[in-house]
Amino acid sequence: MEVTLSPRAxxxxxxxxxxxxxxVLFQAAHAxxxxxxAIITGYLFHPLVxxxxxxxxxxxxxxxxxxxxxxxxxxxxxxxxxxxxxIEQVEQLQDEIPAAVDDVERWFDERENTRLGRLxxxxxxxxxxxxxxxxxxxxxxxxxxxxxxxxxxxxxxxLFVYLIASFYFIVYGDRFVQFLRDALNRRYHRExxxxxxxxxxxxxAYLRGQLILVVIMSAASxxxxxxxxxxYALSVAIATGFLELIPLIGPWTAGxxxxxxxxxxxxxxxxxxxxxxxxAVGLTYFALRQIEDAFVIPLVIGRIVHLHPxxxxxxxxxxxxxxxxxxxILAVPVAAVLKIVVAFFYAKLMARGVRHVETVRTRxxxxxxxxxxxxxxxxxxxxxxxxxxxxxxxLALVRSVADAALxxxxxxxxxxxxxxxxxLAAAAGIGTATIPVTVPLAVExxxxx
Numbered sequence: 001m002e003v004t005l006s007p008r009a010x011x012x013x014x015x016x017x018x019x020x021x022x023x024v025l026f027q028a029a030h031a032x033x034x035x036x037x038a039i040i041t042g043y044l045f046h047p048l049v050x051x052x053x054x055x056x057x058x059x060x061x062x063x064x065x066x067x068x069x070x071x072x073x074x075x076x077x078x079x080x081x082x083x084x085x086x087i088e089q090v091e092q093l094q095d096e097i098p099a100a101v102d103d104v105e106r107w108f109d110e111r112e113n114t115r116l117g118r119l120x121x122x123x124x125x126x127x128x129x130x131x132x133x134x135x136x137x138x139x140x141x142x143x144x145x146x147x148x149x150x151x152x153x154x155x156x157x158x159l160f161v162y163l164i165a166s167f168y169f170i171v172y173g174d175r176f177v178q179f180l181r182d183a184l185n186r187r188y189h190r191e192x193x194x195x196x197x198x199x200x201x202x203x204x205a206y207l208r209g210q211l212i213l214v215v216i217m218s219a220a221s222x223x224x225x226x227x228x229x230x231x232y233a234l235s236v237a238i239a240t241g242f243l244e245l246i247p248l249i250g251p252w253t254a255g256x257x258x259x260x261x262x263x264x265x266x267x268x269x270x271x272x273x274x275x276x277x278x279x280a281v282g283l284t285y286f287a288l289r290q291i292e293d294a295f296v297i298p299l300v301i302g303r304i305v306h307l308h309p310x311x312x313x314x315x316x317x318x319x320x321x322x323x324x325x326x327x328x329i330l331a332v333p334v335a336a337v338l339k340i341v342v343a344f345f346y347a348k349l350m351a352r353g354v355r356h357v358e359t360v361r362t363r364x365x366x367x368x369x370x371x372x373x374x375x376x377x378x379x380x381x382x383x384x385x386x387x388x389x390x391x392x393x394x395l396a397l398v399r400s401v402a403d404a405a406l407x408x409x410x411x412x413x414x415x416x417x418x419x420x421x422x423x424l425a426a427a428a429g430i431g432t433a434t435i436p437v438t439v440p441l442a443v444e445x446x447x448x449x
Contacts, residue, residue, distance in 0.1 A: 033158065033326055034158040034159070034161040034162035034165060035161070035162075035165050036326060036330070037162050037166075037326075038161075038162050038165030038166040038168075038169050039165075039169055040207065041162075041166040041169065041170070042165075042166055042168075042169025042170045042173050043169075043173075043203070043204070043207065044207060044208065044211070045064075045067060045170050046169070046170050046173040046174075048067070049063050049064055049067065049170055049171070050174075060170075060171045061171055064167055064170045064171050067170075068163075068167070177196070180192075181193075186406050186407055188409060189407065190377055190407065190408060190409060191377075191378070191409060195340070195341070195344050198340050198344075199337050199340055199341075202333075202336050202337065202340060203333055203336070203337055206332075206333045206336065207333065210244070210245055213241075213244050213292075214241040214242060214244055214245065215241065216241075217240055217241045217244050217288070217292065218237050218238055218240060218241030218242075219237075220288055221236070221237040221240040221241065221254075221258075221285075221288065222234060222237035222238075224284045224285075224288065225237055225258065225281070228262070228269060228277065228280060228281060228284065229267075229268075229269035230258065230261060230262050230265065230277070230281060231261060231265040231266070232261060236254075236257060236258050236261055239254060239257060240254040240257075240258065240285075244292075245329050246316075246328055246329065249316065251285075251289050251292075254285070255281075255282060255285035255286070255289075258281050258282075258285055259278045259281050259282050259285075260278075262274070262277045262278045262280075262281040263275070263277070263278040265277075307332065307335060307336060307339070311335070312332060312335075315331040315332060315334075315335040316328060316331050316332070318331065319331025319334070355380045355381075355382060356376070356379055356380065356381045356382070357381075357382045357384060358381060358382070358383055358384065359384045359386070360383050360384065360385045360386065360389050360390075361386050361389055362389055363389065363390060363394055363397065365389070366383075366385075366389075366390070366394075366397060366398075366401060367397065369381075369383070369401070370400065370401045370404045370405075373404045373405060373407075373408045373410055374408060376408065376410060377408045377409055377410070378408075378409045378410070379408075379410050379411070380410075380411040381405070381410055381411070381412050381413075382413050382414075382415060383412070383413070383414045383415070383416075383425075384415050384416065385414055385415070385416035385418060385421040385425075386416070386418070387416075387417055387418040387421075388418065389418065389421060390418070390420060390421045390424055391420065392420060392424070394424060395424055395427065395428070398424045398425060398427075398428045398430070399427075399428045401428070401430075402425075402428040402429055402430050405430075412430055412431075413430065413431040413432070413433070414430050414431065414432045414433070415432075415433045415434075415435060416432070416434065416435070417434060417435050419434075422434050
C-alpha cells in the first residue's frame, strides 16, 4: 500500500523545498544573469511570435529563428554603420581627456600652489604622487591580462546560454506559465490568472515603454546636440537613451556627461564661450526631462508604477547592492511587481468571509446555482437541499457542481436531511452535514440569505 503524507507533513516538505530552493538560488545568483536577460527577452518577443504564429500558423521555432536572424542582421548593419563612428568619437574623446586634465592641472597650479605652500606641501610632491599613481595603474593593467581573457571566455559562455535560454522562453513561454499554474490547486487557478494579468499589464507596459523611451530620448538628444554643434553628439545621445533605463540617477548622469563634453570640447558654435555652451546644453537636457515627465512617460508608459520617490531610491540602492548593474535596471519593475503581489495577498488577508445560503428544491435549482458560480469566486456557499430534490441518477450533476465550485475557489458545503442527497454530496467530495427531518427547510430565499 502506498504511504501518503499527512497535511502537516506536506506543509513541512513544501516549506523545506522553498527554503532549500531559495538558498540554492541565492548561492548561484551570479550564474543567473544570462537567464534573467533571457526571461526579459522572452517576455518582450513572445507576444510578437505568438501573433505571427496565430496569423500564419507557422511553427514557433521557425518564427523565432527568423526573428533571431533579423535581429542579428540589424545588429550587423548597426555594427558596420554606427560602431566605426562611435569608436572614432570615443577615441577622439579619449584623446581630448589629457588636454582636459592639463587644463585642470593648470588651474590647480594657478589656484592651489599658494594654499599648498602654506600647508608645507610643494607642487613637486603632488606631481610625484600623481606619477606614482599612474605607474601603479599601469602595473595593475599589466597584471590583469589573464583575468581579462578569462572574463572574455565567461562572457562568451553567458552569451551562448542567453541565446539558448531566450529561444526556449520565446517558443515555450506559455508552457512555463501553464506549468506554474498546474502546480497549484485548481481552486486557485482563477486567482492566479487574475494576479498574472495584473502583473503582465504593469510589467509589459513598463518594459516595452522603456524600450520606446530609449529610442525617443536618443533621437531627441541627438537632434538637440547636433543643433548645438556639440562634439560626439551620436555617442552622447545613445548613452543618454540607455541611461534613461536607470530611474532618477540615469537622466542626471546623462545631462552631466553632455555638459562636461560641451565644457571641454575644442570649439564652440555661434561665438559662444564654453560656459555658455555648457549652460545651453544643461538647459536643453532639463527641458527634455520636463517634456519627458509631462508627456512622453504618461503616454508611452502610463502612470502604472505607483512608487514613492523615496521608495524608488531605496529599491535602486538595494537592487544595485544585490544585482549590480542588472539589479539597478530591474529594481523598479521588480518593486512594482512585488507591490502588486503584496497588495493582492493583503486584500485576501483583510477580506471578510461572507456566507451565502441557497435552498435547493429541485435539480434545476442546483443547475442554476452552478451557472452563477463564476460571479461568486472565493465565496462560502451552503446548500440546503430539501428531501427528494435529487435522485441517484444526479451523481454526475453533483460532481460537476463540485468541480465548478473548485474552479472558482468556492467553499461549498451541503446541509440536508435527505440521505440520498447527503450521499451524493459526500461522494462528490462536498462537505456534508445531516439534520433531523423535523427541521423545516422550505424557508424563503430572503431569510436563507
